Amino acid sequence: MGIYEELKKIWKMLGIKGHVKNYSSKPLWVLETESGHPIARVLSPGFKTPIDVDVDGFKRVDGGAIEGHKNWWKFYDFSTVEVFDRGSGLSVSVISKRAVPEKHFGDPVLYKEVKWGTPIQVISDIRRDKKKRIVSYFVSGKGWVEFEQALQLTCHHQIDNARPVFPIHGNPYIRTRRDPSIFNNLSNKGRT
Numbered sequence: 001m002g003i004y005e006e007l008k009k010i011w012k013m014l015g016i017k018g019h020v021k022n023y024s025s026k027p028l029w030v031l032e033t034e035s036g037h038p039i040a041r042v043l044s045p046g047f048k049t050p051i052d053v054d055v056d057g058f059k060r061v062d063g064g065a066i067e068g069h070k071n072w073w074k075f076y077d078f079s080t081v082e083v084f085d086r087g088s089g090l091s092v093s094v095i096s097k098r099a100v101p102e103k104h105f106g107d108p109v110l111y112k113e114v115k116w117g118t119p120i121q122v123i124s125d126i127r128r129d130k131k132k133r134i135v136s137y138f139v140s141g142k143g144w145v146e147f148e149q150a151l152q153l154t155c156h157h158q159i160d161n162a163r164p165v166f167p168i169h170g171n172p173y174i175r176t177r178r179d180p181s182i183f184n185n186l187s188n189k190g191r192t
Contacts (some may be wrong), residue, residue, distance in 0.1 A: 017054035047117035
C-alpha cells in the first residue's frame with residue numbers, strides 16, 4: 001500500500017475533507033464521491049463547498065482550461081483549493097493537484113446543474129479606537145462584529161481570509177491569510 005493510501009485512511013478517520021473556494025468570476029464543477037458515485041455540482045463565483053462534504057476534483061463549467069487542462073483537476077483530501085481570476089484564465093492555489101480524465105473517478109459522473117455551496121465570507125474592513133487598536137471587523141454577510149465574534153467565526157472556518165493567532169504571551173488576534181498581496185492585510189485597513 002502506498003503512502004498516499006495510508007494517509008488517506010488517517011484523513012478519513014480524522015474527518016479531514018477537501019474543499020474548494022471559488023474566488024474567481026467563473027462557475028466551476030466540483031466533484032464529490034462520498035455517496036459512492038461521482039456527483040458534480042455547480043460552485044458559483046464567491047461560493048465555497050460545504051464544510052461537511054469531501055470534494056475530490058474541480059473543472060470549469062464552460063469547458064475552458066485551468067492551467068492548461070480542460071478536464072478534472074484531482075487534489076488530495078486534506079487540501080483546500082482556492083481558485084482566482086488571472087487575466088482571461090484562472091489560477092489555482094493548492095498544495096498538490098493532478099490532471100485526470102473523467103473516467104478516473106470510476107462510474108460515470110452525474111452532473112447536477114444546481115448551484116451549491118455557501119457564500120465566501122471575508123473581512124473587508126476594520127474599525128480602530130483612538131489608540132489604533134482594532135475594535136470591530138466588517139464581515140461580508142454579517143456586517144460589523146466585535147472581536148470575540150470575529151475570532152469565533154475565524155476559528156470555525158467561517159471567515160475565509162483570516163486566521164486566528166494564539167501567541168504564547170499576550171492576547172489572541174486575527175490576521176489575514178498569508179499571500180503575496182500586502183494590500184489585503186488588516187494592518188492596511190481601517191478607520192478610527
